[in-house]
Amino acid sequence: MVEPEVREPTFFVLAALASGAKHGYALIKDTAELSDGRVNLRVGTLYAALDRLQEQGLVAIAGEEVVDGRHRRYFALTDDGEALLEAEAARLEANAKQARAQLRTRYGHARIAAPTGAVS
Amino acid sequence: MSGLEARYREALRWYPRSWRDANADALVGTLLDAAESEGREAPNRSDLTNLAVSGIRTRFDTIAGPRVRGIVATNALATGVAFSLTQFFTTSWAPLAEAHHLGIGDRIFGPFLDLGPILTGLWLLALIGAVLHRAALTRSASAALVLVVVAMEVVRNVHYTSGSISQYALLFNAGLGLASLVGSPRDRRSLVLLLAGWFAVFAVIDFSNGVYLTQASIYLWALGPANAAGLTMALASTCLIAAAIANIRQPETAVVILLSSVPWLLMWGAEIVTNPVDYFEFPFPLYGAGLLLVCYGVCVALVHRARSRNSSTRSRP
Numbered sequence: 001m002v003e004p005e006v007r008e009p010t011f012f013v014l015a016a017l018a019s020g021a022k023h024g025y026a027l028i029k030d031t032a033e034l035s036d037g038r039v040n041l042r043v044g045t046l047y048a049a050l051d052r053l054q055e056q057g058l059v060a061i062a063g064e065e066v067v068d069g070r071h072r073r074y075f076a077l078t079d080d081g082e083a084l085l086e087a088e089a090a091r092l093e094a095n096a097k098q099a100r101a102q103l104r105t106r107y108g109h110a111r112i113a114a115p116t117g118a119v120s
Numbered sequence: 121m122s123g124l125e126a127r128y129r130e131a132l133r134w135y136p137r138s139w140r141d142a143n144a145d146a147l148v149g150t151l152l153d154a155a156e157s158e159g160r161e162a163p164n165r166s167d168l169t170n171l172a173v174s175g176i177r178t179r180f181d182t183i184a185g186p187r188v189r190g191i192v193a194t195n196a197l198a199t200g201v202a203f204s205l206t207q208f209f210t211t212s213w214a215p216l217a218e219a220h221h222l223g224i225g226d227r228i229f230g231p232f233l234d235l236g237p238i239l240t241g242l243w244l245l246a247l248i249g250a251v252l253h254r255a256a257l258t259r260s261a262s263a264a265l266v267l268v269v270v271a272m273e274v275v276r277n278v279h280y281t282s283g284s285i286s287q288y289a290l291l292f293n294a295g296l297g298l299a300s301l302v303g304s305p306r307d308r309r310s311l312v313l314l315l316a317g318w319f320a321v322f323a324v325i326d327f328s329n330g331v332y333l334t335q336a337s338i339y340l341w342a343l344g345p346a347n348a349a350g351l352t353m354a355l356a357s358t359c360l361i362a363a364a365i366a367n368i369r370q371p372e373t374a375v376v377i378l379l380s381s382v383p384w385l386l387m388w389g390a391e392i393v394t395n396p397v398d399y400f401e402f403p404f405p406l407y408g409a410g411l412l413l414v415c416y417g418v419c420v421a422l423v424h425r426a427r428s429r430n431s432s433t434r435s436r437p
Contacts, residue, residue: 023149023150023153024146024147024149024150024153025150025153025154025157028150028154042166042167042170042174043147043150043151043154043167043170043171044147044167044170044171044173044174044175045170045174046150047143047146047147047150047174048174048177048178051178051181052185052186055185055187064146070149070152070153071145071146071148071149072146072149072150072153073143073145073146073149
């Protein structure tokens with residue numbers, strides 16, 4: 001079976017958990033920060049994603065506490081989650097490498113074509 | 121409890137109760153953290169909308185999550201392709217039907233004896249979409265198949281010809297088409313295995329007693345009036361297997377089995393309704409309906425119980 005591509009919000013949730021267990025609001029802040037503000041998760045969306053990631057065995061509940069009368073549940077990356085994040089990061093790096101190689105080729109062609117082109 | 125917390129808890133009614141029992145405190149805690157950081161004392165509209173959408177989606181997922189829906193769709197696609205292709209080679213395509221010494225009726229179009237090849241074409245398109253991971257192609261072909269089946273049923277009622285497809289075969293195709301729409305059948309290996317499994321079943325039946333070739337209809341094999349009792353027992357047994365699986369706390373597998381049986385159940389229902397018998401002299405359909413109702417009821421109850429147990433175990437830190 002071909003592994004489905006990891007969507008950007010999921011990727012950043014996993015990436016945020018890579019540095020340690022986090023509670024819901026910390027995850028929202030970290031995903032926004034790691035994505036330069038591109039991923040702004042709403043709370044309902046975050047918990048839907050965490051449900052799905054738990055079902056896939058990529059994330060697990062790491063503990064709960066009550067702070068100032070407010071319930072906080074901590075989530076952590078599992079070994080499978082870490083492996084998926086690692087694989088996805090490698091895939092993105094390989095993609096970026098290919099794109100840069102293609103761009104270098106394009107710049108190379110442009111340099112060769114420039115002297116003989118109509119525009120000079 | 122603050123006014124803000126009460127408003128958030130009220131908004132969580134969109135979620136199923138079992139989900140709320142396990143997750144409401146954590147979710148409300150996060151909502152309150154977010155509101156505090158933004159200096160808000162009332163929920164904003166986008167949060168409430170997001171909770172409504174997420175809650176409804178969770179309700180759907182509670183019945184059957186994406187993974188379960190994907191497996192159901194894969195089963196339906198493989199079953200539809202296998203039945204349709206077999207029907208095509210044994211009944212719809214005249215040269216092969218002649219080779220099997222079947223009674224040949226009028227050719228409806230080209231070398232075809234009925235409208236089945238239209239369905240076969242759509243099933244194959246859906247299969248190609250699944251194999252190439254073109255979900256849009258699979259969805260479009262399956263949706264077109266359901267619409268074509270509805271059109272065929274309307275035409276069949278208005279103007280019955282020898283090329284019309286029986287109501288139970290149409291309903292079976294519609295059921296499978298709808299089931300293939302509930303998820304994304306992306307698992308190519310499962311598709312191949314299921315297709316191979318169905319063709320092996322057909323081959324075994326053919327070699328053992330030649331049922332489907334001599335009767336020229338695998339649908340008749342699956343559900344002729346003579347086989348209604350057999351299918352009732354098969355559905356009841358399937359249900360009990362699903363119930364046993366749910367009882368060992370594997371509710372998702374049980375749901376896959378239950379949902380995958382729905383097209384067969386539809387075909388069974390169509391047969392019972394369209395071929396009325398004297399229920400006083402031959403009360404089997406009534407007993408059968410009662411038996412299936414009990415079996416499905418027990419199974420759904422066990423799935424619900426297994427899910428509640430699993431959910432309470434999972435939410436424990």
